[in-house]
Amino acid sequence: MNVQVQKSFETSPGGRGEAGSGKLFLVGTPIGNLEDMTYRAVRTLQEADIIAAEDTRQTRKLLTHFEISPGKLLSYHEHNKVASGPELIRFIIEGKNLALVSDAGLPAISDPGSDLVKLALAAGISVVPVPGANAALSALIVSGLPTERFTFFGFLPRDHKERDLLLKSLEDQEGTMLMYESPHRLIKTMESLLEVWGNRRIVLARELTKRYEEMARGTIQDCLVWLQEYPPLGEYCLVVEGAHPDQVKEKRDAWWQPLTVEEHVRHYETEGGMTRKDAMKKTAADRGVAKRDIYNQLI
Numbered sequence: 033m034n035v036q037v038q039k040s041f042e043t044s045p046g047g048r049g050e051a052g053s054g055k056l057f058l059v060g061t062p063i064g065n066l067e068d069m070t071y072r073a074v075r076t077l078q079e080a081d082i083i084a085a086e087d088t089r090q091t092r093k094l095l096t097h098f099e100i101s102p103g104k105l106l107s108y109h110e111h112n113k114v115a116s117g118p119e120l121i122r123f124i125i126e127g128k129n130l131a132l133v134s135d136a137g138l139p140a141i142s143d144p145g146s147d148l149v150k151l152a153l154a155a156g157i158s159v160v161p162v163p164g165a166n167a168a169l170s171a172l173i174v175s176g177l178p179t180e181r182f183t184f185f186g187f188l189p190r191d192h193k194e195r196d197l198l199l200k201s202l203e204d205q206e207g208t209m210l211m212y213e214s215p216h217r218l219i220k221t222m223e224s225l226l227e228v229w230g231n232r233r234i235v236l237a238r239e240l241t242k243r244y245e246e247m248a249r250g251t252i253q254d255c256l257v258w259l260q261e262y263p264p265l266g267e268y269c270l271v272v273e274g275a276h277p278d279q280v281k282e283k284r285d286a287w288w289q290p291l292t293v294e295e296h297v298r299h300y301e302t303e304g305g306m307t308r309k310d311a312m313k314k315t316a317a318d319r320g321v322a323k324r325d326i327y328n329q330l331i
Contacts, residue, residue: 038158054081054129056152058145060164063136064242066097068165074098076162080131084108084120086143087135094133108132113144121151137166142186142212168210171237171269174247178274181207188213188221195221199228203320204280209272215264219256225272226252227322233273238266288318293329 057076062068077083077100085091086109095102108116124130132139132148139145152159168184183205189195202209213221218236225234234255236248248255248262252272283289288296293315300311312330316323 036153053157054124054127055158055160056124056148057129057131057160057162058139058149059131059133059162060138060166061091061094061133061136063165063167063170063240064245066094068241069094069098070162070164073162073164074100076131077133079129080104081128082106082120082123082130084116084130084132084148086133086139086145090135091133108144108148110144113147117148117151120148121155121157124152124157125155131162138164141166141168165241167237167240167269168212170240171235171247171271172208172210174237175208175235175271176249177208177233177235177271179208181274182210183207184210186212188224190217192220192224195224196228199224200321203229204275204283206274206277206280208274209270211270211272213268213270215266215268218264218268219259221270222252222256222259225270226256229272229275230320235271237269237271240269283320286318288315293319293326297326297330 057080059073059076060070061073077095077098081104083091083095083105085105085107088105088107091105092102095105106116106120108120120130132145134141134143134145140149149159172179172182183202185198185202188211189198211221222234225232229252231251231253234250234252236255237246239245248258250258288299291299296315296318297308297311300306300314301308304311304314306314312326313323316326319326
């Protein structure tokens with residue numbers, strides 16, 4: 033049995049890990065409102081030997097606000113993580129306590145912090161969470177959609193085909209869906225949601241905890257119309273209704289489930305006397321996909 037057990041008795045960087053090594057603290061920071069910074073987070077940043085930040089300019093403002101010296105601030109982001117990651121781990125092994133922060137919210141969520149955590153664990157370093165605000169969970173709890181079960185998948189792929197393939201793989205998930213999206217890609221993403229998942233309920237949350245906090249609730253189709261009048265501004269968190277259990281069951285029990293796409297189309301051609309084109313259209317309707325998806329699988 034190969035089980036790695038970590039017991040973190042220290043609640044701040046005041047102590048050291050085994051053999052005098054330091055620890056890695058994952059520190060949650062505000063997603064907008066600075067009053068959401070916790071006492072423990074402030075103390076951890078004050079006492080840490082090093083603070084690694086995704087954007088040092090952004091973090092410098094945070095440290096200045098809470099009167100924390102920015103002199104121990106180092107850069108760690110997607111473009112320098114290969115070089116910076118091992119160097120930060122070396123500092124911790126030498127006995128320094130390191131606090132990792134992202135631009136906003138919890139580090140290691142849709143940012144390179146997860147890679148640093150893997151390096152730390154591989155080196156036997158204790159990793160300590162210092163909880164704080166999170167945009168996705170904040171949007172979820174005010175959405176009015178079910179919170180018992182949910183799936184978070186950060187930003188969707190930029191490529192249209194990759195995005196649709198991912199959405200297709202998730203179309204029968206009954207839990208609420210959470211994702212992030214930039215303003216210039218929001219409408220295209222919602223069009224993909226509508227095409228693959230159908231006209232589900234959705235919440236568009238932006239500027240959470242800030243002065244212009246806004247939640248738009250409705251169906252995907254209604255929100256797309258609304259966005260024509262109120263163009264996207266700022267980064268969004270999308271909270272989307274999961275698949276209806278009855279529809280999932282009906283689909284799983286469907287007569288055509290054992291058939292391949294080719295067999296499904298041929299059934300309508302031979303048994304129903306349909307043309308190839310109409311058979312493909314009917315097959316697409318049965319499977320809840322676009323006709324072009326059926327065509328692409330057959331060529």
